[in-house]
């Protein structure tokens with residue numbers, strides 16, 4: 068029987084207050100209704116009035132993906148906040164393929180406008196201003212900039228070539244002066260850390276996870292470089308999450324396109340629900356057009372085609388690394 072966390076303890080005051088948006092819930096209902104349904108509720112414009120009819124996109128291998136008029140109509144319309152249903156289904160399969168989460172029924176997915184949007188919402192879900200968050204040191208500047216502006220108390224945890232240093236983390240927590248203000252959240256980039264490039268070993272992840280259990284921390288796993296690793300990455304925090312204490316953020320930016328702004332988060336359902344409420348009243352949902360283009364591509368490729376594509380990408384960057392290391396050895400030798 069998996070552990071069950073008291074998620075209310077992790078919510079920020081703003082997140083605890085968030086309630087469903089009636090208009091966005093109506094969109095969700097409408098999406099599940101028969102095509103003959105006419106909704107007067109959600110302010111959906113008539114898609115037949117949009118100037119775009121259909122599109123053919125040519126891929127690098129000269130094959131094409133087609134957005135016929137029905138796909139285009141969907142790609143131009145509001146979507147339920149978590150995302151396009153077929154794309155979500157596809158992404159669920161992707162998570163199972165790469166992470167085989169222990170009890171995937173406990174998690175839901177939400178497509179975001181890049182993982183940065185997801186991250187900012189996750190930070191706001193879990194933190195009130197001045198509250199502490201444990202982060203890798205050094206850490207991705209985009210997240211630090213958000214957290215500084217937000218007013219979080221950023222607690223830097225030293226890293227080494229295996230990522231966040233577990234001993235250092237344990238020291239910080241065991242020496243914390245006031246047990247009432249102990250951090251509840253740990254943020255880490257486990258693979259190809261930005262900026263160090265370090266990746267966490269399985270052993271290290273187990274150590275960090277054990278500490279998270281001991282101090283009842285949630286782990287934010289920000290993993291945009293997962294598919295770029297030169298060797299198969301060690302199991303993710305999501306894959307070892309027995310307690311439902313991991314929120315994972317994935318990104319399509321380094322794999323399909325940075326400009327499409329497509330990311331997706333995987334979170335235990337009670338946390339996911341509050342994230343969706345937030346998304347309902349901010350971006351409403353990630354771009355329908357980007358989601359439809361990605362879906363058509365992924366349906367054409369299947370999981371194996373996607374995997375092959377990511378292997379080509381990691382090979383490319385590995386070659387770039389070799390070139391760079393050789394150039395450094397040649398031109399910066401002795402400096």
Ligand code: PLP
Pocket residue numbers: 180181182183184207209256261289291317318319320325329330
């Ligand atoms: N997290 C890390 C560690 C990153 O390096 C980046 C971008 O480079 C992001 C998140 C944001 O990615 P996205 O383009 O999906 O918003």
